[in-house]
Amino acid sequence: MGKLIVVACGAGINTSTIAEDSIRERMAKEGFADVEVKRILMADIEGYLTRSDLILIVSMMKIFRTFEVPVIQGMPFLIGSQEEKNVLLDKVVDVVKSK
């Protein structure tokens, strides 16, 4: 079964694109062929929560609720240095490997 990572932001226009791009690149580098990275509107998240292949939510904004799957705060993708980004990408890789 495939693995789904959703990158959620407020508008689904700009900020999530940046994170999506970085994560996709890393997934390709790691050779994870079964990982799908999808950017979504935070408002649309309900429809994804019920999907059994959802393994991770990367959120580009502060969220005021909890989820069953792990959540990673994606802000360093926007404003972090390369090292901070790598730390975050390592976390994503760990989640993918553990599932």
Added chain:
Amino acid sequence: MEVLQSAVGWFLGLGSTVIVPIVLIILGLIFRVGFAKAVRGGVTTGVGLAGLFLVVNLIISALQPAVQALATNMGIEKSFVDVNWADAGIAWGWPGVAGLIVSLLVINILMVVLKLTKTLWTDVWSYWHGSALAGFVWALTGGNVVMGIAAGVLYLVLGSLMSDMTAKKYQEFNDMPGIGVPCGTTVQASLFAMPVVWLLDRIPGLKDWDASPDGIKKRFGLVGEPAILGLILGFIIGIAAGYSVQQWLGLGMQVATMMVVLPRMVSIIAEGIVPITMAIVQYMRERFKDREIYVAVDCAVLLGHPAVMASSVILFPLCVLLAAVLPGVQMLPIASLAVIPFWAGAVVPYTKGNVIKTVIVLLLYAIPFMYFSTLTVDAHTEAFNMMGQYGDQISQGLKLASWDMGGDILGFFIQKLFGLFS
């Protein structure tokens, strides 16, 4: 000289959906993002632009007759067509966009080095606010690209100063250290909120009045979804226009389509531009590693708090009603309603998530937008015309307006200033 002139004329004649990909591919190669990425980004942006113009065509063909019929039927003057984020098409498609990006980067780096601002304008996507205004001024001055760039840069520089004033508050409320949000009408909403909230806190009874955001979301949340909001607005406009049942049902679906598809097209433009400009972010970030800097991010990061959507669903109908009854306001907000959540995101840090206060602040804030979008309609429409879009309809009297950026308060005064030179 003549050869050069005709070459430039030939190039500009290609139209923005061809020029923009070419410019972006060249920019991408300069920033060394690699050939494949540059080509993919450039072409994707062109696709997004072309798609955006298609959607605007749909809006015009559906809404223009409807608002005209509504105006005649109700005896009010509301005949401008609301295209809101179609302004992103002007922003990325007018001839000076590359010059604007480079000018702002240079000036912003200088300002940060000289400690005139703490905001590092890394979020190249959000330059679109300034670039759209630049496009209006370009149209206003009869095609003066330099004037356009100057106006856009002025707007964005002022944006970085406004970001300096609001960054700490945004960071604390949203728990995002190190960010700043210099986006156009969003950061202006914060500045507007400061004195108004101060005043509201001194009115007895109002001070502690609040509504539960979760309760509102549960009851009216559906209206906050673009498709449903569009459907309802389409129905209401159709009925008020005296349409038959068949016609107003159809109009509802068309407006719903527009509300969903317009931002999607903007999103495709971003999908193309963002990877090409990521190198700039990285470069600037590394360069100012050890300084206290507010790194510019998109206003979408402010949308997390539940009071944002709760306030917005209350504001949607109130804003439409207010625009309908205010004399002299000639555009009924439809597509422009999409900007309200972003304004709310900028105001809730100041109202501490209080829904009632957020609604009051933004209802007042929307009033200048209603008038300025009416006052700036000619330059706005002309910018589309000069880019080779909708010429036939425009010559027959079509007027295109928007809140974000046509109604922009700061943008209005900058347009007035540069209008003096035309």
